[in-house]
Amino acid sequence: MNYYQELKKYLNNNLFTSYSLEIDFPKIYNFNANQKAFRDILTKITKIYDKNKFIKQNEHQFEDEFISKVLEILGWCFVRQDEKIIQGKLEKPDFLLFSNDKLKSKYENLDKETKKSSNDFTIILESKAYNIEIDNKKVKDNPHFQILRYLGNLKKNYGFLTNGRFWRFYDNSILNSNKVFYEINLEKIIEDQNIEAFAYFYSVFSAFNFTEKEDHLEITLQNNKLSKIKIEDDLKSIIYGTNGNESLFEFIGSRIYNKTKADLKLIYENSLYFIFRLLFIAYFEDKFEIILEKHKYFKSKISLRTLLENLQEDENSSGGFGELENIFNIYNKGKGNFDMPVFNGGLFDESKTALLSTPKIFNDKDLKFILNQLL
Known part of the structure; x- marks a missing residue:
């Protein structure tokens, strides 16, 4: 089965190479063996998806009714709206994500002042209301730049940005003059019940991808870099x-x-x-x-x-x-x-x-x- 062909109509991506998506992802995340698990998880998310209700909700209501529940289904523990003060500047990300309870408990046991400048969490997630675009093409008040500012100020490489419909993954470890991200249209995947495309959503956005034991993300990103080098070398040789x-x-x-x-x-x-x-x-x-x-x-x-x-x-x-x-x-x-x-x-x-x-x-x-x- 060619999972990548199923993914294309749901994807907006310039982070991962086509080779990584088509060849590496199915191997690293064992797509064939996890078909049933992907189907079960998609079913859980589908049950809480209610477009007509979401349209009427503000950001906080939408986070309560959908975003936080999806994160739980994806295996994340989280803290919401925790204040961060870096070099005198206040930042308040919507979610600080932890790949397990142990990491969350360790963070929550920090004293109040230490916690304000701590980045001992796994991922920053910034969420918007269902009707808000995650990239409005503006320089000011653009969620795209907001998540990048959080990542820069809090010295974290990885972040998520979502309005529930579209989910973006950012790798801020490498500076780039262009907007670089991996974006999937979860809403359309839910509507189509496309298990093959959902495999690509779950593999990147689940807590499982960020556990120290498995380290799938680092393997994926390293393979992605190697595939870019290989493509360049192959092109030169041709x-x-x-x-x-x-x-x-x-x-x-x-x-x-x-x-x-x-x-x-x-x-x-x-x-x-x-x-x-x-x-x-x-x-x-x-x-x-x-x-x-x-x-x-x-x-x-x-x-x-x-x-x-x-x-x-x-x-x-x-x-x-x-x-x-x-x-x-x-x-x-x-x-x-x-x-x-x-x-x-x-x-x-x-x-x-x-x-x-x-x-x-x-x-x-x-x-x-x-x-x-x-x-």
Whole structure:
């Protein structure tokens, strides 16, 4: 069973790689063996889910009626609205989570002043009312930045943010200029009763994931880092021809030379632009895969993966490269009829790759080989 395929329509993620989600998660969290447990836990959460009631509740009522109960089902112990004072600044997270009773008792036995500056808890969770968006795209008064502020001030790596519908996991141990998180639509999983997708929710948000004995989270995050390194290394070996791989860069350059007999400097520049264009589009399609699946025209008209699926190993046809030129042009100039904006920052500027305009420069067989290496 491919759990990852079931997850995609519920997921908004740029924290974990596709490899980690598809390969590592089912192994580390033993998805197949835990099917019944996942089903039982989803059933418990479903029983307390009442959308019509939640819509009318304020944040505190919603926390009482749903969030706190879900946390208990997920195995968490917690303290609510505990004041923290760090460097004179008052912080009041909605929930401090503990992976077991022992940790909670130890924390609660601290004297009042020590407790104010203690971070001897497992996770910070910030919750919002059902109707409040967890990321309103603003800089001020945005729950996304609120949870990051808590994590920074309280020196904790991991945090949860939720409005009951969407649940986000943050790893703040690595600084990043982008918004990085793992978000799952629990509401839709409940509506669909999708056990396979729920496995990905439970695996990340349950207390079991944060126990010192099992240490599943650390294993998952370490594997995620390793998979990123492996992807980078594999890409380098494909492009530059290391580790026994044929150099894709040389392959592309030789095809351009055979058709143009141009100066080697120009061939180098055109080859470089060509590879970077393909890498940019491949990254874009992978990063926004979930969103793009909902786009009316992308898969059928603009996707590199669709182009690859339709290509034949035909040395006498160059129709595939003609389609690729259209895709490059859409990224360069946009396409209002396909609801595609302009992406160009110069990468897709046709004037920089005059050699690529040479008729029949790549036949379908060559193009299929190139795309197979990169996608």
